[in-house]
Amino acid sequence: MRVTVWNENVHETTEADVAERYPEGIHGAVASAVTDHHPEARVRTATLADPEHGLTEEVLAGTDVLTWWGHAAHEEVDDEVVERVQRHVLAGMGLVVLHSGHLSKTFRRLLGTTCNLNWRSAQDRELVWTVDPTHPIARGVPHPIAIESQEMYGEFFDIPAPDELIFISSFSGGEVFRSGCTFRRGHGRIFYFSPGDQAFPVYHHPDVRRVIANGVRWAAPAGEREIPVLRNRPEGWFE
Amino acid sequence: MRVTVWNENVHETTEADVAERYPEGIHGAVASAVTDHHPEARVRTATLADPEHGLTEEVLAGTDVLTWWGHAAHEEVDDEVVERVQRHVLAGMGLVVLHSGHLSKTFRRLLGTTCNLNWRSAQDRELVWTVDPTHPIARGVPHPIAIESQEMYGEFFDIPAPDELIFISSFSGGEVFRSGCTFRRGHGRIFYFSPGDQAFPVYHHPDVRRVIANGVRWAAPAGEREIPVLRNRPEGWFE
Amino acid sequence: MRVTVWNENVHETTEADVAERYPEGIHGAVASAVTDHHPEARVRTATLADPEHGLTEEVLAGTDVLTWWGHAAHEEVDDEVVERVQRHVLAGMGLVVLHSGHLSKTFRRLLGTTCNLNWRSAQDRELVWTVDPTHPIARGVPHPIAIESQEMYGEFFDIPAPDELIFISSFSGGEVFRSGCTFRRGHGRIFYFSPGDQAFPVYHHPDVRRVIANGVRWAAPAGEREIPVLRNRPEGWFE
Amino acid sequence: MRVTVWNENVHETTEADVAERYPEGIHGAVASAVTDHHPEARVRTATLADPEHGLTEEVLAGTDVLTWWGHAAHEEVDDEVVERVQRHVLAGMGLVVLHSGHLSKTFRRLLGTTCNLNWRSAQDRELVWTVDPTHPIARGVPHPIAIESQEMYGEFFDIPAPDELIFISSFSGGEVFRSGCTFRRGHGRIFYFSPGDQAFPVYHHPDVRRVIANGVRWAAPAGEREIPVLRNRPEGWFE
Numbered sequence: 001m002r003v004t005v006w007n008e009n010v011h012e013t014t015e016a017d018v019a020e021r022y023p024e025g026i027h028g029a030v031a032s033a034v035t036d037h038h039p040e041a042r043v044r045t046a047t048l049a050d051p052e053h054g055l056t057e058e059v060l061a062g063t064d065v066l067t068w069w070g071h072a073a074h075e076e077v078d079d080e081v082v083e084r085v086q087r088h089v090l091a092g093m094g095l096v097v098l099h100s101g102h103l104s105k106t107f108r109r110l111l112g113t114t115c116n117l118n119w120r121s122a123q124d125r126e127l128v129w130t131v132d133p134t135h136p137i138a139r140g141v142p143h144p145i146a147i148e149s150q151e152m153y154g155e156f157f158d159i160p161a162p163d164e165l166i167f168i169s170s171f172s173g174g175e176v177f178r179s180g181c182t183f184r185r186g187h188g189r190i191f192y193f194s195p196g197d198q199a200f201p202v203y204h205h206p207d208v209r210r211v212i213a214n215g216v217r218w219a220a221p222a223g224e225r226e227i228p229v230l231r232n233r234p235e236g237w238f239e
Numbered sequence: 240m241r242v243t244v245w246n247e248n249v250h251e252t253t254e255a256d257v258a259e260r261y262p263e264g265i266h267g268a269v270a271s272a273v274t275d276h277h278p279e280a281r282v283r284t285a286t287l288a289d290p291e292h293g294l295t296e297e298v299l300a301g302t303d304v305l306t307w308w309g310h311a312a313h314e315e316v317d318d319e320v321v322e323r324v325q326r327h328v329l330a331g332m333g334l335v336v337l338h339s340g341h342l343s344k345t346f347r348r349l350l351g352t353t354c355n356l357n358w359r360s361a362q363d364r365e366l367v368w369t370v371d372p373t374h375p376i377a378r379g380v381p382h383p384i385a386i387e388s389q390e391m392y393g394e395f396f397d398i399p400a401p402d403e404l405i406f407i408s409s410f411s412g413g414e415v416f417r418s419g420c421t422f423r424r425g426h427g428r429i430f431y432f433s434p435g436d437q438a439f440p441v442y443h444h445p446d447v448r449r450v451i452a453n454g455v456r457w458a459a460p461a462g463e464r465e466i467p468v469l470r471n472r473p474e475g476w477f478e
Numbered sequence: 479m480r481v482t483v484w485n486e487n488v489h490e491t492t493e494a495d496v497a498e499r500y501p502e503g504i505h506g507a508v509a510s511a512v513t514d515h516h517p518e519a520r521v522r523t524a525t526l527a528d529p530e531h532g533l534t535e536e537v538l539a540g541t542d543v544l545t546w547w548g549h550a551a552h553e554e555v556d557d558e559v560v561e562r563v564q565r566h567v568l569a570g571m572g573l574v575v576l577h578s579g580h581l582s583k584t585f586r587r588l589l590g591t592t593c594n595l596n597w598r599s600a601q602d603r604e605l606v607w608t609v610d611p612t613h614p615i616a617r618g619v620p621h622p623i624a625i626e627s628q629e630m631y632g633e634f635f636d637i638p639a640p641d642e643l644i645f646i647s648s649f650s651g652g653e654v655f656r657s658g659c660t661f662r663r664g665h666g667r668i669f670y671f672s673p674g675d676q677a678f679p680v681y682h683h684p685d686v687r688r689v690i691a692n693g694v695r696w697a698a699p700a701g702e703r704e705i706p707v708l709r710n711r712p713e714g715w716f717e
Numbered sequence: 718m719r720v721t722v723w724n725e726n727v728h729e730t731t732e733a734d735v736a737e738r739y740p741e742g743i744h745g746a747v748a749s750a751v752t753d754h755h756p757e758a759r760v761r762t763a764t765l766a767d768p769e770h771g772l773t774e775e776v777l778a779g780t781d782v783l784t785w786w787g788h789a790a791h792e793e794v795d796d797e798v799v800e801r802v803q804r805h806v807l808a809g810m811g812l813v814v815l816h817s818g819h820l821s822k823t824f825r826r827l828l829g830t831t832c833n834l835n836w837r838s839a840q841d842r843e844l845v846w847t848v849d850p851t852h853p854i855a856r857g858v859p860h861p862i863a864i865e866s867q868e869m870y871g872e873f874f875d876i877p878a879p880d881e882l883i884f885i886s887s888f889s890g891g892e893v894f895r896s897g898c899t900f901r902r903g904h905g906r907i908f909y910f911s912p913g914d915q916a917f918p919v920y921h922h923p924d925v926r927r928v929i930a931n932g933v934r935w936a937a938p939a940g941e942r943e944i945p946v947l948r949n950r951p952e953g954w955f956e
Contacts, residue, residue, distance in 0.1 A: 090592055090636070092851070112588040113664050114568055127413045129394045134809070134904050136939055143395065144413075155368045155407065156382065158568070158664055163639055164880075168394065168417075170409040174366045174383075178407075186591050186636055187851050222853055329831055329875070331612070349829040352903050353807055373570070373665050375700055397807070397903055400880055402642075425830050425875055426612050461614055605891045607872045621873065622891075633846045633885065634860065646872065646895075648887040652844045652861075656885075 001041040001220050004063040005031045006055065008070040008077075009047040011198040018198045026069050026196075029203035030098070030212060034067075037213030048073055055081050064220045065094035067212070068101045071198065075105075082106050090186030094219025096212065099196040102157075107192070110185050111159055117177070118154035121199060124171040126150040128179055128195060128207075132166045137180065137191065137214045145207040151197045153177045159192075167211075169194065180211070182218075191215040240280045240459050243302040244270045245294065247309040247316075248286035250437040257437045265308050265435075268442035269337070269451060273306075276452030287312055294320050303459045304333035306451070307340045310437065314344075321345050329425030333458025335451065338435040341396075346431070349424050350398055356416070357393035360438060363410040365389040367418055367434060367446075371405045376419065376430065376453045384446040390436040392416045398431075406450075408433065419450070421457075430454040479519045479698050482541040483509045484533065486548040486555075487525040489676040496676045504547050504674075507681035508576070508690060512545075515691030526551055533559050542698045543572035545690070546579045549676065553583075560584050568664030572697025574690065577674040580635075585670070588663050589637055595655070596632035599677060602649040604628040606657055606673060606685075610644045615658065615669065615692045623685040629675045631655045637670075645689075647672065658689070660696075669693040718758040718937050721780040722748045723772065725787040725794075726764040728915040735915045743786050743913075746920035747815070747929060751784075754930030765790055772798050781937045782811035784929070785818045788915065792822075799823050807903030811936025813929065816913040819874075824909070827902050828876055834894070835871035838916060841888040843867040845896055845912060845924075849883045854897065854908065854931045862924040868914045870894045876909075884928075886911065897928070899935075908932040 007027035011018040022029050027045040034043050046054025048070075060066070066085065070077070082105045089095050089110060097107045102115045128145035130138045154175030160183070167180030179194040193215055196202045203209070246266035250257040261268050266284040273282050285293025287309075299305070305324065309316070321344045328334050328349060336346045341354045367384035369377045393414030399422070406419030418433040432454055435441045442448065485505035489496040500507050505523040512521050524532025526548075538544070544563065548555070560583045567573050567588060575585050580593045606623035608616045632653030638661070645658030657672040671693055674680045681687065724744035728735040739746050744762040751760050763771025765787075777783070783802065787794070799822045806812050806827060814824045819832045845862035847855045871892030877900070884897030896911040910932055913919045920926070 086590075109587075110590040112564075112590045125413075127415075129415050131394050131396070131417065132400070132901070133395055134901055134906060134938070139939060155370050156372055157370070160638065160661065160663060161371070161404070161641055165400070165404065168407055168415045170413050170415045174364075174409050176366075176368050176407045176409045176415050178370065183638065184849070184851060185638060189851060221851070222856060325829075348826075351803075351827040351829045371662070373662060373667060373699070378700060399877065399900065399902060402878055422877065423610070423612060424877060428612060460612070461617060603891075605893075607893050609872050609874070609895065610878070611873055633848050634850055635848070639849070639882070643878070643882065646885060646893045648891050648893045652842075652887050654844075654846050654885045654887045654893050656848065 001038060001217070002062055002064045003034050003041050003043045003067070003216055004055075004059060005034070005043060005045045005067045006053070006069065007045065007047050008073045009049065010072045021201050022198070022203065026198065026203060030067055030069065033203065033209035033212045034216050037210060038217065048076060053077060053081050055085060057084065060084060060088045060093065063088070063093055065096060065216045067096040067098060067216065068104055068106060069098045069196075070104045071100035074103055077105055079105070082109060086110055089188035089190065092187035092221045094188060094216070094221060095190045096215045096219055097190065097192045098212070099194055102192065102194070110190060111183065113160060114158045117157040118175065120152040120173065122152065123149045124152040124173055126152070126169050126171055126195060128167050128169045130166065131168055132164055135164060135166050137166050137182075137211060137218050139214055140210055141207050145195070145211070147195055147202055147205060147208070149200045150195060150202055151199065153179070153194050167193075187221070189219045191219050240277060240456070241301055241303045242273050242280050242282045242306065242455055243294070243298060244273070244282060244284045244306045245292070245308065246284065246286050247312045248288065249311045260440050261437070261442065265437065265442060269306055269308065272442065272448035272451045273455050276449060277456065287315060292316060292320050294324060296323065299323060299327045299332065302327070302332055304335060304455045306335040306337060306455065307343055307345060308337045309343045310339035313342055316344055318344070321348060325349055328427035328429065331426035331460045333427060333455070333460060334429045335454045335458055336429065336431045337451070338433055341431065341433070349429060350422065352399060353397045356396040357414065359391040359412065361391065362388045363391040363412055365391070365408050365410055365434060367406050367408045369405065370407055371403055374403060374405045376405050376421075376450060376457050378453055379449055380446045384434070384450075386434055386441055386444060386447070388439045389434060389441055390438065392418070392433050406432075426460070428458045430458050479516060479695070480540055480542045481512050481519050481521045481545065481694055482537060483512070483521060483523045483545045484531070484547065485523065485525050486551045487527065488550045499679050500676070500681065504676065504681060508545055508547065511681065511687035511690045512694050515688060516695065526554060531555060531559050533563060535562065538562060538566045538571065541566070541571055543574060543694045545574040545576060545694065546582055546584060547576045548582045549578035552581055555583055557583070560587060564588055567666035567668065570665035570699045572666060572694070572699060573668045574693045574697055575668065575670045576690070577672055580670065580672070588668065589661065591638060592636045595635040596653065598630040598651065600630065601627045602630040602651055604630070604647050604649055604673060606645050606647045608644065609646055610642055613642060613644050615644050615689060615696050617692055618688055619685045623673070623689070625673055625680055625683060625686070627678045628673065628680055629677065631657070631672050665699070667697045669697050718755060718934070719779055719781045720751050720758050720760045720784065720933055721772075721776060722751070722760060722762045722784045723770070723786065724762065724764050725790045726766065727789045738918050739915070739920065743915065743920060747784055747786065750920065750926035750929045751933050754927060755934065765793060770794060770798050772802060774801065777801060777805045777810065780805070780810055782813060782933045784813040784815060784933065785821055785823060786815045787821045788817035791820055794822055796822070799826060803827055806905035806907065809904040809938045811905060811933070811938060812907045813932045813936055814907065814909045815929070816911055819909065819911070827907060828900065830877060831875045834874040835892065837869040837890065839869065840866045841869040841890055843869070843886050843888055843912060845884050845886045847883065848885055849881055852881060852883050854883050854928060854935050856931055857927055858924045862912070862928070864912055864919055864922055864925070866917045867912060867919055868916065870896070870911050904938070906936045908936050
């Protein structure tokens with residue numbers, strides 16, 4: 001399994017507290033979550049500052065699952081790269097979108113909606129409850145996952161009805177949020193998972209790390225397979 | 240629109256506080272919610288103690304939407320009546336299942352699962368958030384509906400993935416619950432709505448009453464229509 | 479109900495047989511289908527050649543449901559108009575996408591996938607079978623609808639799993655197609671219906687016309703309503 | 718993976734042509750399909766005539782996936798065994814229901830609907846088209862699977878909307894059918910697959926055998942896992 005962990009890497013390089021919280025960057029924390037649970041995976045990282053944001057055609061062609069974290073610089077992501085990522089997802093590459101990545105161009109383009117939500121950064125406690133306990137992404141996590149300090153993300157979350165709703169969170173303020181959702185788009189699988197923020201050490205939380213690793217495994221394409229192709233045969237199906 | 244409001248009517252007739260809270264019975268409170276919003280509806284009530292629980296073949300044949308409240312006496316509902324209700328739902332009668340009706344024989348038979356959930360009766364505050372704002376059942380209700388005192392119903396709620404998830408609730412204890420769900424079964428529409436309890440005056444809450452009335456309207460069949468029938472024609476479709 | 483019927487109107491103005499088949503244009507045929515079934519509706523038409531394709535901010539602000547037919551000139555539709563239509567759908571305007579509109583910029587942008595499919599224009603017979611008989615869009619149509627001559631549209635149809643699958647078609651060549659699908663996006667409802675082609679008189683077929691009229695009615699927003707708004711309150715939900 | 722292949726085994730023991738077509742019984746053909754693709758699986762068979770139909774508490778407790786074929790003797794299956802199977806599915810055992818098993822007590826009880834459909838036994842050609850190409854159950858099968866002689870199963874198929882629709886079939890007569898569907902019920906996964914009949918050698922068809930093997934693999938529970946349990950804690954979630 002070949003995983004590319006993408007991060008805009010802006011907060012970490014401009015804010016001391018974030019750099020201290022995530023000394024290897026958020027991408028470093030996410031990458032180690034994947035590696036810890038899937039030692040066999042080949043994990044690399046890429047950031048906004050890299051040429052072509054580190055997401056060249058060649059990199060994506062060699063990626064089974066891409067994870068995405070962005071927040072402060074969504075609009076700086078090049079439209080050409082966004083289209084490239086979308087094309088690869090539709091062709092079968094898995095995509096795991098984390099937290100504020102809900103407003104990334106890529107996610108909005110794949111879902112077609114505004115992907116807006118309510119939010120508040122006030123050290124809420126988040127509880128992540130499992131509503132689809134048979135789903136492989138929920139494997140091995142407690143019910144609920146308790147996150148002591150977290151940004152609040154609340155409904156209404158303007159997404160299409162997810163294909164599968166796995167987690168629902170509550171917050172100290174009383175809000176709720178569909179915090180773990182899957183979507184199939186073309187031949188690709190998408191998992192959105194909201195827990196995680198630059199201002200809180202959520203990506204060091206062992207249960208959050210397990211969910212991310214589970215999500216990456218789930219989103220990976222299942223080996224070589226025959227893709228149905230367009231066949232505009234004049235004679236109909238008959239062979 | 241012909242509505243039959245069913246209630247086991249046990250708490251009201253055996254517990255003084257419930258009788259005081261719901262002097263017309265829970266069925267009376269539910270019936271008036273429907274009538275207040277749909278003055279043109281023909282609403283009648285039926286209870287466990289009635290012959291055949293008030294749900295004869297004739298009554299059901301003249302019912303567009305049946306609402307169901309039960310709690311203490313699920314097992315006393317006659318299996319023949321349960322099958323009759325199931326048959327009418329599959330043939331197109333709407334069904335609105337309220338609160339503890341989640342464990343009624345009828346609901347469990349139509350859904351196929353245990354319909355179990357977590358619960359606690361400790362005067363939680365319940366907030367009911369809308370996650371499908373275009374749905375007619377969500378029309379006219381605030382975001383969130385706030386219910387000061389209520390029994391807690393929490394996940395995991397063992398139901399099939401609903402066709403539409405309209406409301407998610409949070410509780411003072413931090414729990415979440417899929418509190419407004421729709422299911423289509425056969426030619427019938429089912430709406431489950433959890434807020435409401437014999438121990439709290441929830442059925443007098445104006446927003447809860449509006450949701451129940453919206454749900455009844457939504458579940459009603461859309462006039463006469465052609466039902467696809469079984470046609471085992473030896474010659475295939477061709478006319 | 480205010481309906482705007484959009485048509486690129488290219489085939490009708492450049493091909494004699496299409497002009498003869500649809501003397502009022504495909505938009506004329508679609509508009510009359512709506513008017514025949516909903517005499518109270520205020521229906522207007524707009525085409526590619528109109529300034530801003532006839533879809534100004536003012537027109538869309540006064541539209542409850544937009545229907546879309548395009549085929550030969552998808553790429554000539556201005557991106558600004560596409561974004562405007564998307565914005566209005568997300569804000570609650572209904573959208574009915576017809577036949578080759580599956581490749582329109584608007585539909586692809588709202589769904590996020592390629593929306594490709596298999597096809598063949600060889601006078602197939604199409605049978606349209608109802609698989610959701612309680613759906614209002616299926617009201618009053620036979621099972622199946624039989625269309626004597628039609629272009630074949632076949633799977634794999636690269637769309638997200640629809641929220642509701644209402645119709646499945648078969649073709650003389652043995653192919654199948656998900657020919658009637660609904661999607662909710664933001665506060666808007668989308669109905670895709672594939673039967674209909676410039677080369678065949680399908681939009682004069684009474685059952686096809688009824689489905690289009692049903693779809694328009696279904697997609698219309700349900701009056702004024704409170705839209706949940708973003709509320710990033712520092713103090714949490716509590717009032 | 719421990720698989721139990723159940724078959725009523727009535728046609729094979731009472732009709733010479735069926736016995737000739739399936740000398741090891743339909744259960745023998747299904748069992749070998751699983752073994753061929755999953756040599757590591759521990760596969761056993763059970764039939765109606767066995768004590769408790771071969772489905773004792775002990776057998777089910779040692780079963781990861783149960784496959785079900787029945788047709789002529791649905792009503793002879795003991796209600797106690799049906800409840801036992803349902804209980805195990807809800808607790809996590811996978812279930813693969815084949816062909817005429819759609820009318821088995823077990824399937825109807827888990828789905829809650831009549832599960833009726835249209836049918837015709839007239840040597841139709843069935844084409845099985847993939848509409849969810851990323852699904853593991855569709856792996857390795859052609860698009861379409863062509864079955865030369867088969868019983869026709871047609872819509873309307875009275876099931877709840879499936880969680881995932883994987884295959885749609887067409888037949889020589891022009892009918893369509895949702896021939897591959899998944900449902901999650903409780904902690905168990907259910908796959909329904911219609912191709913296969915006692916009167917045709919469909920269970921010897923290599924693509925049909927592959928789909929059955931894929932379905933068994935998909936339905937198997939994912940190892941030991943923590944099941945969310947009911948916790949009616951008086952103090953709320955807080956630890």
